[in-house]
Amino acid sequence: MKITFLGTGTSQGVPVIGGDASGIDLDNPKNWRTRSSVHVECCGAHIQIDAGPEFRIQCLKNKISWIDFFILTHGHADHIAGMDDLRRFCDRLPGNRLPVYSNEYGLERIRAMFPYALKEKPAERGYPCFDIKKMPDVLELPNGLKITSVALPHGPVETLGLAIEGGGKKFAYYTDCKRLTAEAFNLAKDADILALDCLRISPHPSHMSLSEALETARKVGAGATYFTHLTSHIDYGKLEPKMPPKCDIAYDGLSVEI
Numbered sequence: 001m002k003i004t005f006l007g008t009g010t011s012q013g014v015p016v017i018g019g020d021a022s023g024i025d026l027d028n029p030k031n032w033r034t035r036s037s038v039h040v041e042c043c044g045a046h047i048q049i050d051a052g053p054e055f056r057i058q059c060l061k062n063k064i065s066w067i068d069f070f071i072l073t074h075g076h077a078d079h080i081a082g083m084d085d086l087r088r089f090c091d092r093l094p095g096n097r098l099p100v101y102s103n104e105y106g107l108e109r110i111r112a113m114f115p116y117a118l119k120e121k122p123a124e125r126g127y128p129c130f131d132i133k134k135m136p137d138v139l140e141l142p143n144g145l146k147i148t149s150v151a152l153p154h155g156p157v158e159t160l161g162l163a164i165e166g167g168g169k170k171f172a173y174y175t176d177c178k179r180l181t182a183e184a185f186n187l188a189k190d191a192d193i194l195a196l197d198c199l200r201i202s203p204h205p206s207h208m209s210l211s212e213a214l215e216t217a218r219k220v221g222a223g224a225t226y227f228t229h230l231t232s233h234i235d236y237g238k239l240e241p242k243m244p245p246k247c248d249i250a251y252d253g254l255s256v257e258i
């Protein structure tokens, strides 16, 4: 299984337009963050999770040339805004229609933002075309690939927490959440890799702070935990050396093979 962090930034990206007072070291390329998304290759399938505003650039940089299906964790703009650029992948698929999974909130936002992409086939050649479906609790796919989903509390909405299993490996992707439910906790316990929301140092009502993310990572005890969805208050050069064992700060373009 190959996991590529296409983006690891919070909703505004890092740095924010006009700069801020965080003092983050912008000479360090690991502190330049596009909106959070991840690409997983496993059992011969290419799975794309979320597509933010920089999705096209992320695909070009990371040489993503194929997607078999797409999962939207939730309908917030930093995860959905790049979905029109899935058109290129629709174009390459047999039937030109991309399977798209999300929760009710995500599907509602897709219907509102991309009504032209919800036909049986592309409205015009090269248009996006999505076959939208509610993400089941367990999605069984060919070649032994299995994806389990759980709801994660994210302020007034819920995010899909995902555990991808295949080839004897397990990757849990828990972005945009304030805490883990008991179900989410148990699902990630035996993961080889856990990617976890870690917004900033100070508390936030709908995201984990650094101390909350560290405590959650310690309790879950996954093989390795990578923190993502980071603001400019998480300076890679300052904080990565202080991370406890098995915890790391993710960065754009980070690729992990398990």
Ligand SMILES: [Zn+2]
Binding pocket: 010, 011, 036, 076, 078, 079, 176, 229
């Ligand atoms: Zn987000």
Ligand SMILES: [Zn+2]
Binding pocket: 074, 076, 154, 176
């Ligand atoms: Zn969100």
